[in-house]
Amino acid sequence: MTALDAASAIPEPGWAFRIHTLHTSDTCPPHLTGTWHHGGQQPEDPGCALWLILADRAGGIDLALFADHEQIPGAVTPIALHTGLPPDTWLEVAAPVIAAHPYVTCEHTSALKRRRRSDRAARAILAYLIAHN
Amino acid sequence: MMTPLRREEMSVAMHVGLYEGGEGERLHGVIDRLDRYGAHIWIPDERYSTTLPKSERGFLTRLSYEQAESGAMWSEPVLPEELDRPATGRDMLAYWAWAREAKTAAHATAKAYLQGARTVLNHLPAGLDTEIETLDVEAVIAAFTAANHGTRAPSTIAQYTSSFRKAVAGFLSQRGHEVPGTVRRRITLPDGREVTVIAPAAETGAPVGTEQGEAP
Numbered sequence: 001m002t003a004l005d006a007a008s009a010i011p012e013p014g015w016a017f018r019i020h021t022l023h024t025s026d027t028c029p030p031h032l033t034g035t036w037h038h039g040g041q042q043p044e045d046p047g048c049a050l051w052l053i054l055a056d057r058a059g060g061i062d063l064a065l066f067a068d069h070e071q072i073p074g075a076v077t078p079i080a081l082h083t084g085l086p087p088d089t090w091l092e093v094a095a096p097v098i099a100a101h102p103y104v105t106c107e108h109t110s111a112l113k114r115r116r117r118s119d120r121a122a123r124a125i126l127a128y129l130i131a132h133n
Numbered sequence: 134m135m136t137p138l139r140r141e142e143m144s145v146a147m148h149v150g151l152y153e154g155g156e157g158e159r160l161h162g163v164i165d166r167l168d169r170y171g172a173h174i175w176i177p178d179e180r181y182s183t184t185l186p187k188s189e190r191g192f193l194t195r196l197s198y199e200q201a202e203s204g205a206m207w208s209e210p211v212l213p214e215e216l217d218r219p220a221t222g223r224d225m226l227a228y229w230a231w232a233r234e235a236k237t238a239a240h241a242t243a244k245a246y247l248q249g250a251r252t253v254l255n256h257l258p259a260g261l262d263t264e265i266e267t268l269d270v271e272a273v274i275a276a277f278t279a280a281n282h283g284t285r286a287p288s289t290i291a292q293y294t295s296s297f298r299k300a301v302a303g304f305l306s307q308r309g310h311e312v313p314g315t316v317r318r319r320i321t322l323p324d325g326r327e328v329t330v331i332a333p334a335a336e337t338g339a340p341v342g343t344e345q346g347e348a349p
Contacts, residue, residue, distance in 0.1 A: 024137070024203040065157065079157040096135065099203035100152035100196065108202040110139065 005031035006091045010056040014039050016066075017052040022098050025109040030095045050103045051076065052094075060084035063094055067103060135207035140198045142208070143172055150209030151196060161209055162194070171197035172206070180231060183307050184328040222254040222261040225304045238303075246303070249296025253277050266308075270301050 004017055006029060020034040032052070048068035055062040063082045069075035080097045082090070099106050138149065147164045151174060162174040177191040196206050226247060233243035256277050257263050274294045281290050321327050 022203055030203075077156065096137075096204035096207075097152050097157045099200050100154045100157065100205035102154045106197070106199040106203040106205075108137075108199055110202065 001033045002035060003031055003033050004052075004091075005029060006088050010054045010061070011036065013055060015053075017054070019050045019052055019098060019104050021105040021107055022095060023107050023109070024095065024099070026111050028109075030091050032091070032098070048103050050079070050098065050101050052098075054090075056087070057084075061087055061090040063090055065094065065097060065101075067101060135204070135209075137204045138201050138206050138208055140202070143167055143201070147208065148210050149174060149206050151194075151201075151206040153194060154196075154200075154205075160194075162191075165193060171195055172201060174206075180228060180235075180237070180307060219264045220266055220304070220308065222250070222257075222259075222263045222265060225250060225265050225300060226254075226261065228304050228307065229300060245292075245296045246300035249293040250300040252293045253297040256280060265301060265304065268301065270298055274298065 001020060002017075015036050015038050017032065017036055018034045019032050022030060022032055024030045034049075034052075048070060051066045051068070053064045053066070060083070063080075063085060065079040065081075066076040067079050069077055079101065080094065082093060085093055098104055135150065143149075143164055145164055145167065148161070149164060149172075150159065150161050152158070153160050160176050162176040164172050165175040166173040173193055173195050175191055175193055177188075179187050179190050181190045181192060183190070200206070229238070229243045229246045229250070232238040233240055233247070238246075251261075253273065254261050254263055257273065274297065277294060277297075278290055285293075319327055
């Protein structure tokens with residue numbers, strides 16, 4: 001699994017990124033994890049996926065999202081197309097559409113959830129102490 | 134970038150914007166229900182179920198809380214203003230293109246309507262930006278026929294104008310407008326529900342533009 005964010009190098013034309021997970025956070029820019037594939041080469045995993053194609057041009061980043069067709073192997077459905085995106089924020093622009101797609105797993109790290117987890121741990125420790133005293 | 138909605142910020146009846154998963158379309162809706170795993174959102178869409186009152190037309194979609202928190206849904210308190218503007222030729226073409234894909238109209242029918250409407254509208258000064266609801270359809274058809282006399286076959290002109298007339302009538306009917314030459318009738322279905330249907334006045338013998346009660 002490879003990580004991809006707005007700071008990552010964009011490969012030569014012909015490569016497509018098979019998105020597995022979108023990672024977002026309350027504090028940090030989003031990033032993706034997935035695998036790069038060249039020239040339509042399909043991975044061993046036969047499941048449908050969302051594909052990202054990037055091109056670094058003079059006017060900015062061009063971005064296309066495609067989803068595998070559910071019934072027709074090898075066919076894809078265009079989801080979104082952006083041209084001339086700023087190099088440092090292209091993923092922030094695409095993240096909402098990526099997040100909405102059912103083929104992608106979303107992992108959001110929230111400051112509130114972290115607090116909740118620590119609260120749960122504190123309650124568990126307290127319960128243990130009460131039960132064993 | 135819109136601020137993603139957190140689970141604790143969501144509430145029933147809240148207006149939200151979201152991306153639809155299947156085709157990445159941007160939508161506006163209202164939260165209908167919240168369950169353990171996600172939000173069910175009602176998307177008002179007047180193109181669906183045209184026999185229902187306009188306020189009841191639409192569909193439900195669902196987003197998980199993870200999707201919403203990752204940016205797929207955000208608070209959008211008011212409808213974008215452009216949705217309240219008068220309908221133009223572009224809206225009509227978009228409606229028939231949608232009807233063709235959603236199979237609410239026969240493919241060949243919608244295709245003919247699109248071709249006829251596009252051809253006739255492009256002949257007008259405002260083109261596809263022409264307002265449809267205030268358009269004098271018969272005057273437009275007469276002008277189109279006169280302008281194309283001698284350059285297009287009469288049967289071609291008749292095909293385009295007939296498709297244009299039906300495209301406008303179907304589009305206005307879907308938006309709840311009175312369509313010239315039709316009457317609205319309320320009928321009761323076997324399960325007790327009441328629906329309104331729009332029927333040609335010629336078939337009922339009723340005066341044009343009137344609303345009738347249930348037929349005996």
